[in-house]
Amino acid sequence: MEKFVAVAGNIGVGKTTLVQRLCDNLGWTPFFEPESDNPYLPDFYQDMQTWAFHSQVFFLTRRLRAHKNLSAHPGSVIQDRSVYEDAKIFAHNLYQQKQMGERDYQTYQELYQALVEFLPPPDLVLYIKASVPTLQGRIKQRGRDYEEQ
Known part of the structure; x- marks a missing residue:
């Protein structure tokens, strides 16, 4: 892999x-987040x-696999949603909102830390934002049932 850019942000952004x-x-190669x-x-x-x-853990496993695949790519790549968002945003928020218990969160973080050591980090992370009404409108427009929960 020559250069690696990760794009981060809310669903629908x-x-x-x-x-x-x-x-x-x-002229780079995209690596998209698969539909869930x-x-x-x-x-x-x-x-x-x-x-x-x-x-x-399911999402972490999927993104670790995707990261491994893109790191073997000979050219420059841009990834839609990275493994770093899973641990630093999604799992962390679930823990803070008391939706994931202390023991599970610590186990998740240990697993993440042990595995991410073997991955090359992105050269750049682009974080994009939009207002909540904009995000909601885009999610509704796409019509993916699992996103409207």
Whole structure:
């Protein structure tokens, strides 16, 4: 891998659009976040405290695999949603909101730290923002059932 840029931000903020435009203009390779096939999501949305850890470990595993694949790419890459967001934002927020218990959170963080040591970090992280009404409108417009929870 030559250069590695990660794009971060809320759901519906425009990460995929930005990644595609940058890659089209720069001739880089995009690595997109796959649409969710997390088998824990329906359970998670019904009972976050019970399923937060399981769901986050699933996402972490998927993103670690994606990161491994992009690090083997010979050219420059831009990634839509990185492994760092999982640990530093999503799992952390679930813990702070008391949706993930102390023991599960510590286990998750230890797993994350042990695995991320083997990954090359991004050269640049682009964080993009939009207002909550804008995000809600985009999510509704896309019509993905699992996003509207």
